[in-house]
Amino acid sequence: MSYVAPLKDMRFVLNELAGLSEVNALPGCEDASPETVEAVLEENAKFCSEVIAPLNVAGDKEPSFWKDGTVTTTKGFRDAFRAFGEAGWQGVQHPVEFGGQGLPKLVATPCIEMLNSANLSFALCPLLTDGAIEALMTAGSDEQKNTYLANLISGKWTGTMNLTEPQAGSDLALVRTRAVPQGDGTYKISGTKIFITYGEHDMAENIVHLVLARTPDAPEGVKGISLFIVPKFLVNADGSLGARNDVHCVSIEHKLGIKASPTAVLQFGDHGGAIGTLVGEENRGLEYMFIMMNAARFAVGMQGIAVAERAYQQAVQYARDRLQSRDLAGSSGPVAIIHHPDVRRMLMSMRSQVEAARALAYVTAAAYDAAHHHADDAVRKANQAFYEYMVPVVKGWSTELSIDVASTGVQVHGGMGFIEETGAAQHYRDARILPIYEGTTAIQANDLVGRKTARDGGATAKAILGQVRRTEEELASSSSADLAVIRKRLAAASKAFGDVVDYVAGNMKTDIKGVFAGSVPYLKMAGIVLGGWQMARAALIAERKLAAGEGDADFYRTKIATARFFADYMLSQADAYRAAIVEGSAGVLAVPVEQF
Amino acid sequence: MSYVAPLKDMRFVLNELAGLSEVNALPGCEDASPETVEAVLEENAKFCSEVIAPLNVAGDKEPSFWKDGTVTTTKGFRDAFRAFGEAGWQGVQHPVEFGGQGLPKLVATPCIEMLNSANLSFALCPLLTDGAIEALMTAGSDEQKNTYLANLISGKWTGTMNLTEPQAGSDLALVRTRAVPQGDGTYKISGTKIFITYGEHDMAENIVHLVLARTPDAPEGVKGISLFIVPKFLVNADGSLGARNDVHCVSIEHKLGIKASPTAVLQFGDHGGAIGTLVGEENRGLEYMFIMMNAARFAVGMQGIAVAERAYQQAVQYARDRLQSRDLAGSSGPVAIIHHPDVRRMLMSMRSQVEAARALAYVTAAAYDAAHHHADDAVRKANQAFYEYMVPVVKGWSTELSIDVASTGVQVHGGMGFIEETGAAQHYRDARILPIYEGTTAIQANDLVGRKTARDGGATAKAILGQVRRTEEELASSSSADLAVIRKRLAAASKAFGDVVDYVAGNMKTDIKGVFAGSVPYLKMAGIVLGGWQMARAALIAERKLAAGEGDADFYRTKIATARFFADYMLSQADAYRAAIVEGSAGVLAVPVEQF
Structure with a gap:
């Protein structure tokens, strides 16, 4: 199945919901002119559809494979990655100083979506490389930046994140990998890292591993973790490649999905010691890692939206083509199944969730840009708080819904699915990793409950709810029946959400287990309420455009119907979430361990 | 991962919720004494755990394969199937007259669950054979019964259902396979059938295909379909095997899951004609097929419960074993993840859905027995109506939730999932077929909306709601805080469900597309409300047992907590379903086809 970038919806979200022109007006974002952005979108869409998407099925059928310590990626990946780098796509959001395009995150975001829709497995390599670039930009020395950044941004080299160890999955306090200073500014790294995405491959000349490890005198727990660069090949002073470093891929995993993306077990220092250099200061590794993880978490959220969009497109195509049963309203023979109400319901469920999640993610990306570039300190701070609140929501909610959407996509295909x-099953398999890696949904929810809600007493959440209420007021002035229903559902949902925020902020100290029992429901509810808010905003804008006779009337009418669907099917769930979160912890926690 | 049959919960549901002693008291069910049932449960549990379950992973890793028209099943399947037949497990619910055990459906139901938990792929062969037995019992001639039944019931031969053709998936009006009478009482069958489960294999001496086809003068559409027996090997007058019939397996499918179960493309009559005999009367094939389909649909619902139970057991085991992160309430080191509230929430979500679906299915099986054996005609009729209403609910709801449960099972395992x-992913893949085959969830929902609700103006649904209200009244007399919450949620849910039944029954004639737009939500809501009703009944019984100091107090306390969880997390969703069904069709149907 081919992939066609949903440029119409992307433009709508960028311009109307996320405020691309406001972002373009920020100091340092002057390059993101309407013409430039349009060119980026169109070229990226073309590249992703024509070069990357056709490799998606091949990657599933003929996964990357390991032999004698080397990994050979799926045929075609290597050339495609070279083309990707040469076209400048790795550098969209990275500094011009090191060869990037220096565009805002808001502009990079649809590019990330398109690449991931085209090929989730392929896109993981640039995704991890973005994370490495981010970490080096934040905490790297000038020498490190000069040595690595240009090659990472050009796609000549790639980056990895090495956190997980066999005994330390989500719990980084248990990291054991050791880093022993050699007195010459370098460290010898030894240990085993698992689940390292693109930890070994043949698509680039060098792989820049960013590795969490402990120095000999480091304190225990997460406060004793430092971050190191351990390149696959050491880099000479002149920038040329030197000796092979002692980091070796001992195996890759046999996975349910994203099979073209090699998931490596890396052994550091088994043959004399892997040489690494410290990034930033000792014992601050977790802090730096969180910077790249926030970027990576947002990007994984985009993966959820991307695979859901791809599954949706495939389901629509099948539903248009497959003839089966008569129309309920009567027909002379079998009709395309897209005419059957339940198929329509499934497609609307897929579509509305994708559009809501996309809108929320792009709005979040715009907040990142304002947080980094706005001239006013208070505006920067408010946007930073908004962005930080949203990252776990975008990551957790978009990836959880991607499983539902991909599963519905299989269902639309019936037995063929x-x-x-048929290809629908690949999305169902691929999507399953998304709520797990870069922090499971529970980890995102812990972040949302602890750092993002309870810490400020719910102030950020309440500020966002204030914005939601303003949208409700705008909806109240509409005479449209659809918008009236949307307003009713959004008002009920935001009321329920406010209650939940009060509960979370108010009970952390007295009933921490009870609050955390509802943490994932709270995260999902935030996604539904705030995604529904964006759909409500979209419906308002669509109504205004229709009234003014501007633009594509079919598109705007469809947007209103999609927002209406989201309100009736998704926003309506908010009360159930409130019940589960506020009153449901008793049932979650009552059963003794031995009774399971 | 090993499988341990959940005999404790099965016994509770059989005895306390489904009324095994009442079934045992029915004429013709005298053999289902407590001692016999206990022996059946224990022996079946042992057989399934020890003989069948160990083959589950092998079936996934080394699927059945096709070569030159023959299918070789996974190593071990053939011997296991022989043992299954010899132990009499194919015959649990079939007539003593033909070698069966003649036990009620209520007793066969846990056996079906256990076999499917042990190995979904393996269990499909007996499942389809049950369907063939059912069809022959209903509509076969004495000669056909004498020729086929004993060998099917002993497991010497197996059965298949041949409905689907490439152009006719869910829409049997499009069936094209032809049956031409030969004047000697036989017919020559020709055509292609696809998706034929165990359509070819090496586990039995003969395969008895039940095939839908059209005679030359048959009317168009579903009223012109007849049912034929087309055995793989013709059967001589003395019962011995005769010539190879002209039905050949030209390929099997490469599937997402249940890989050990061969899904065949069968070609009938390419080499001179396949010889078949008519079952019952011409043009009544669909009616007979529906008899076996109702049995098969119920059994597929059991498959959903079964794979969900297996996924739950695997997740519990991992959650007990995996150490990670400290306890939120404080601990000296990492604790087993089962102590973390979100893991607990996931396990409770899995557990409560499995228990609710099991309770509803077993109660439905008991209604089948009463419908067939009760001395009072009015009681038989009421139970038949209950059973027929429940079949699409058990099939549709239990299979839809099995995907959610299996997916949550993967999530509990984190990256290892x-x-x-690890094995958790197999359940996620296997479960995905369940809401598709034997009629997709939409087909079940059409049945529920049309034949089971609108046709009698909602009378059956309302009668069931009357029973729910009586449970609510019983709950009202309890002083337990948990039961008070359960009552509140059940009352709200049954109120919402009543509104939905009124909407469905009241709007079929004026707004058929609107009603069908909400058909699957109606089915899921029925599952939740009626499953929640069974959990409420269970909680009431558990409370009484605790008050009386009878039995296993931990079990009963856990049952109440599980019912409470189900109420807060599942029953609470009823209002959202009402909104979607009663008010949501506008959003489902508004978007023109070309805008997708």
Whole structure:
């Protein structure tokens, strides 16, 4: 199945919901002119559809494979990655100083979506490389920046994140990898890292591993973790490649999905010691890692939206083509199944969730840009708080819904969906990793509950709810029946959400287990309420455009119907979430361990 | 991962919720004494855990394969199937007259669950054979019964259902396979059937295909379909095997899951004609097929419960074993993740859905027995109506939730869940077919809306709601805080469900597309409300047992907590379903086809 970038919706979200022109007006974002952005979108869409998307099925059928310590990626990946780098796509959001395009995160975001829709497995390599670039930009020395950044941004080299160890999955306090200073400014690194995405491959000349490890005198727990650069090949002073470093891929995993993306077990220092250099200061590794993780978490949220969009497109195509049963309203023979109400319901469920999640993510990206570039300190701070609140929501909610959307995509295909050759099943398999890696949904929810809600007593959440209420007021002035229903559902949902925020902020100290029992429901509810808010905003804008006779009337009418669907099917769930979160912890926690 | 049959919960549901003693008291069910049932449960549990369950992973890793028209099943399946037949497990619910055990459906139901938990792929062969037995019992001639039944019931031969053709998936009006009478009482069958489960294999001496086809003068559409027996090997007058019939397996499918179960493309009559005999009367094939389909649909619902139970057991085991992060209430080091509230929430979500679906299914099986055996005609009729209403609910709801449960099972495992060797992913893949085959969830929902609700003006649904209200009244007399919450949620949910039934029954004639737009939500809501009703009944019984100091207090306390969880997390969703069904069709149907 081919992929066609949903440029129409992307433009709508960028311009109307996320405020691309306001972002373009920020100091340092002057390059993101309407013409430039349009060119980026169109070229990226073309590249992703024509070069990357056709490799998606191949990656599933002929996964990357390991032999004698080397990984050979799926045929075509290597050339495609070279083309990707040469076209400048790795550098969209990175500094011009090191060869990037220096565009805002808001502009990079649809590019990330398109690349991931085209090919989730392929896109992981640039995704991890973005994270490495981010970490080096934040905490790297000038020498480190000069040595690595230009090659990472050009796609000549790639980056990895090495956190997980066999005994330390989500719990980084348990990291054991050791880093022993050699007195010459370098460290010898030894240990085992697992689940390292693109930890070994043949698509680039060098792989820049960013590795969490402990120095000999480091304190225990997460406060004793430092971050190191351990390149696959050491880099000479002149920038040329030197000796092979002692980091070796001992195996890759046999996975449910994203099979073209090699998931490596890396062994550091088994043959004399892997040489690494410290990034930033000792024992601040977790802090730096969180910077790259926030970027990576947002990007994984985009992966959820991306695979959901791809599954949706495939389901629509099948539903248009497959003839089966008569129309309920009567027809002379079988009709395309897209005419059957339940198929329509499934497609609307997929579509509305994708559009809501996209809108929320792009608005979040715009907040990042304002947080980094706005001239007014108070505006920067408010946007930073908004962005930080949203990262776990975008990551957790978009990835959880991607499983539902991909599963519905299989269902639309009926029996054919279960046959691997159809391709719908691949999305169902691929999507399953998304709520797990870069922090499971529970980890995102812990972040949302602890750092992002309870710490400020719910102030950020309440400030966002204030914005939601303003949208409700705008909806109240509409005479449209659809918008009236949307307003009713949004008002009920935001009321329920306010209650939940009060509960979370108010009970952390007295009933921490009870609050955390509802943490994932709270995260999902935040996604639904705030995604529904964006859909309500979209419906308002669509109504205004229709009234003014501007633009594509079919598009705007469809947007209103999609927002209406989201309100009736998704926003309506808010009360159930409140019940589960505020009153449901008793049932969650009552059963003794031995009774399971 | 090993499988341990949940006999404690099965016994509770059989005895306390489904009324095994009442079933045992029915004429013709005298053999289902407590001692016999206990022996059946224990022996079946042992057989399933020890003989069948160990083959589950092998079936996934080394699927059945096709070569030159023959299918070789996974190593071990053939011997296991022989043992299954010899132990009499194919015959649990079939007539003593033909070698069966003649036990009620209520007793066969836990056996079906256990076999499917042990190995979904393996269990499909007996499942389809049950369907063939059912069809022959209903509509077969004495000669056909004498020729086929004993060998099917002993497991010497197996059965299949041949409905689907490439152009006719869910829409049997499009069936094209032809049956031409030969004047000697036989017919020559020709055509292609796809998605035929165990359509070819090496586990039995003969395969008895039940095939839908059209005679030359048959009317168009579903009223011109007849049912034929087309055995793989013709059967001589003395019962011995005769010539190879002209039905050949030209390929099997490459599937997402249940890989050990061969899904065949069967070609009938390409080499001179396949010889078949008519079952019952011409043009009544669909009616007979529906009899076996109702049995098969119920059994597929059991598959959903079964795979969900297996996924739950695997997740519990991992959650007990995996150490990670400190306890939120403080601990000296990492604790087993089962102590973390969100893991607990996931396990309770899995557990409560499995228990609710099991209770509803077993109660439905008991209604089948009463419908067939009760001395009072009015009681038979009421139970038949209950059973027929429940079949699409058990099939649709239990299979839809099995995907959610299996997916949550993967999530509990974190990154390890995505690695195939862990085994959690197999359940996620296997479960995905369940809401598709034997009629997709939409087909079940059409049945529920049309035949089971609108046709009698909602009378059956309302009668069931009357029973729910009586449970609410019983709950009102309890002083337990948990039961008070359960009552509140059940009352709100049953109120919402009543509104939905009124909407469905009241709007079929004026707004058929609007009603069908909400058909699947109506089915899921029925599952939640009626499953929640069973959990409420269970909580009441548990409370009484605790008050009386009878039995296993931990079990009963856990049952109440599980019912409480189900109420807060599942029953609480009823209002959202009402909104979607009663008010949501506008959003489902508004978007023109070309805008997707």
